Amino acid sequence: MSLHPFDPLVIRHTHRLPAPSGPAGQGDGAARQLDIALMSVGFKLSAGVLERLSALSEDTVAETATRTLDVVRQMVGDHVQHNTYFRDFPAGVPDTFDFWRECITDALLDGTSRAGAIEQLRTGLVDLLTLPSYGNYRHSYAEMLAAHDELTAAAGDRMTVLHLGGTSEEEVTALYLALAGSSTPLGEEGLRDLAALAAHCADGPQPEAVPVRENRAVVNAGRLAAGRDLLLDTVTDVLRLACALSDGDVTLVEPTRFRSLSRPVRRALLAGLDAVVAAAPGKLADVPAHREAFKRLGERLHPHEYPNRPHAAEVFAVARGEREARSLDSRVEELLGADDVTGAARLLAAAPGKLFRSLDRLLRLCRTDGERDAVVAAAGQAAPHVSGRVLLSVREHLHNRTGAPGGRRVFVNQRARAWVATDTRPPVPRPGIERLIAALDAETSRRLPEAGHLLIDPDVLDVALPLSGKSTAEGLGVLPRGSLTPVDGELLRFFVHWRQTEHDTDFDLSALMLDADYETVCWLSYTALTEVGGEHSGDITEAPEGASEFINLRLDAVRGDFIVPQVNIFSGESFEAVEESFFGFMTRDAEQAGRPFEPRTVRMKSELRGPGRVALPLAFLRGPDGGWRARWLHLYLAGSPYANRVEGNRVSVATLVRGVVERDYLTVRYLTGLMAGRGAATTLWDGVTVPDGPVTYIGLERPDGLHPDSVIVTPAHLRDLIPA
Structure with a gap:
């Protein structure tokens, strides 16, 4: 059996496992073992996948298992070792000042650091980063694991079902068509995935339309490499394509440094410009909006070498100001x-x-x-x-x-x-x-299309419509900015993991608690390790092999009405420069023990790859009934070049949170209301009963057992709800 190179993309985007193929055999035992292994990280095989694998050879199942487990562990953040500074966290976390006093004592007892510590004490100010026992793991990952009991299984543990898909090529083609034909812009990772798929799928079925310009640029890059006709109807389409070919910014927000282009590519771009302007000279009016970018592109395309493309030459004449084209x-x-x-x-x-x-x-x-x-x-x-x-x-x-x-x-x-x-x-x-x-x-x-019978998960009704993929980080369980979802469980635990690329890098996980008027109540951070109802796992100040920090909260004891987790860059590389960085949260019942990081309790894991030095992934709101809900933010603050701390950005964070919380977002509830107004029968799903006939299901997770002719809309496919 040879696994398709794009199977991981299919699993990550669709939660479907491309139908494995290979020699027939007795793979039922190996399939059950895979299912058990998946459940340990919060995933499970559908009945259809189990049946398919059981009819294949054990070797085929084993190869499928290896690839699948690697993908889902990466999705949930279990591909790294999450150690903690305080080994017994959340137990055994000391008072902040007692801990600092202990670090100073250790420095005084250490012959190499004693003199420096004494000198600092004389000044009345001690730099924690100079203390040898501060900021670095004092035990191995194995020692940390040995200090924790096994996680007690609970009904509320996350279980994401992997459903059976078509053949690998069918699934890859369907994913390409969905991404290329998306009615909303994709995020950075979505564009990267589309670029890989576009090159592979250039000779196969194509979407009826590629309405988003950034997506079109990426698709055109794949078509150009395959020698196919380009999809161009504006001069800016050609500019975006040139940016894609130079690994630049196809959104045209950031300037692109254009590479030297081969003669065939230059001919193709100039031919595209020439055809667009020849068909509609008025489109020269688009040039002044990106005048500098067109001038730099002209330096790479050498239009003077192609006298048979006079209309293309007009584009660069407008860019240079030699010809007027009023916008x-x-x-x-x-x-x-x-x-x-x-x-x-x-x-x-x-x-x-x-x-x-x-x-x-x-x-x-x-x-x-x-x-x-x-x-x-x-x-x-x-x-x-x-x-x-x-x-x-x-x-x-x-x-x-x-x-x-x-x-x-x-x-x-x-x-x-x-x-x-x-x-x-x-x-x-x-x-x-x-x-x-x-x-x-x-x-x-x-x-809106005729929906027939709508089956709706109530928890999805307040999810914001994804009007742009740029407003949503990539990851597991991530929802668009403004979405509101219930939070189950008695314990809430945040985590951040990062691995530096070259320079010592210190990310600090913090949580700010606000009252109903958005005033500060308290916070948890490396400067406040304990608070009523919560603990911080300890400060890690560099991450050559990767580092993690955690915050644990007992929701019934939290002071305040808002919990705002944030990741501050204290020093070192940016979110975009580190080798890896991600944030997430877990929920547990009070009686559950387990390790600090338990993959099957993870509700959300998102990449941290934005600008700025302070990340605000989401906030938690206490409802009128005392229950908690998550409001998705996906925001970054500029912050300071050095030493960002929760204490220093309280006002700006509170103001941003207030702005997002008090804004009304268009949600799934709005569109399903319009569908119902057109006569669609609507049923709120009880989490158990699945209708016999086909439905249009809209929910956070796809139920098993839906009629095969059903239309499935989960968070990965919410953009399909946006009408063309």
Whole structure:
């Protein structure tokens, strides 16, 4: 048997195991052993997978088992050894000052560090990092494991089912089509996976459309390598493709250093530019928005060597300022400068997406009811030509504009860097907003497919719609920013793991507790190892072989109404420069023991790969009934170059958390409500009963036993809910 190289991608993205193939045999024993091994890390084989494996040879099952276990352990974060500074954590964590006093005593008893410690004591200030017993593991991973009992199994332990898929090639093709045809932008990892799949699938089935420009650039790179026709309809498509070929930023947010390109590639890019401009000269107006990038690209393409591509040469003439090509934006600004809001709306109608992104501003500039009616009418006429993602984004924006002015605005860029500013915008008249919202709801409802019988997991109703994959980190159990999900269990435990690349790197896991008014109550960190209801596992200050830190909380004892875990970079490499870094949380019942890290209790594990020096993955909110819920943030603060600590960013963190918590996000509840309004029969799933006939199932995990003709929508496929 030869396993497909992209099987791990399929398992990670879809939680399906491509149907194994190989010699027939008696593989039932080996299949059961695999199932048991998977359950130890919180996964399980479906009945269909067990049946398939049982009919294959033991060698085939063993090879499948090795690959599958490697993938799922990586998914949950169990591929590394999670040691703790305090061996018996969460038991045996000392008072902070007692611990520091012990470290100083150890330094005084150590002949090599005594003099330095005495000198520091004379000044009245001791640097913890200079103490030999501080910040480094004092026991082996095996010694730590020996200090902990086995985990007691509980009904609440996570169990993610791996379902049976089609053949490897069928699953790989389906994944490629899903990623390439996504109606929302993918995150960085999704784009990397799409790039690998695009090269492999260039000769196979292709999506009917690739609506997201960044995705199209990655697909075009694969098509170019395979000698296939390119998907181009703007000059910016060619620029994005050039960025993809140089391993640059296809979103065009960060500048790309273009590589030297081979002559065949240069010919292909210039031919693409030439064809786009020849078919629609007006598209030269897109060049000024990326003038510098086009100038740098021209230096690599040498357009003067291709006199038979005159229209391509015009692109670079515009970039150099030798030819004028007025952009739509400049013409709109001219009309608005003349107070002609109606004319601006009429002009923007030729670019429906731009019109929708300008609606707030246009409505604010309206001076008369007639102008407002003209803007609303233009939006209504353009709505059928706007992507579903933009429709929903504007719908969410307008809903949040109905509040009182003068509040705080939270800004989040494409790379999850967040900041806050006072909202100085004038209010938008409510009648205009209400009419637009009604029109957007009607257009969205019109586009939704006939769902038949909806079977809905109640826990998914408050999950935010993934209007952009850029707002979500990659990982297991990760949900879009703004999602709200219940938290079960009596113990909540956070973890962070990192491994430095070259330089000593110190990440610090902390948890900030806030009251109902977002004021600080207390925190847990290396400066506060214990607090009522919680413990910190101890500070690790470098990670050449990898390091982990944990925070343990007893939810019934937590002071405050919000728990905000955060990862601060105290020193060393950034989140993007380290070899590896990820964050997650576990939940347990109070009577469960086990190791500090138990993979089957992990509810979420996400990569930490954003900008800034402070990461805010999510926050936990106490509900009116006393229960806790998770609100997903996926935010990064700029922080300081050195010594970021929870004490130093309390105000900015609280402000950001407040902005996200108090914002209303469009959720699955909104779309399923529209589906029900169109006549879809709706059943809330009780977690047990599965209907006999086909359904459209929407939930956090796919149940076993659904009718084979059912449509399955889980978090990995939430983008499929966004209408085209």
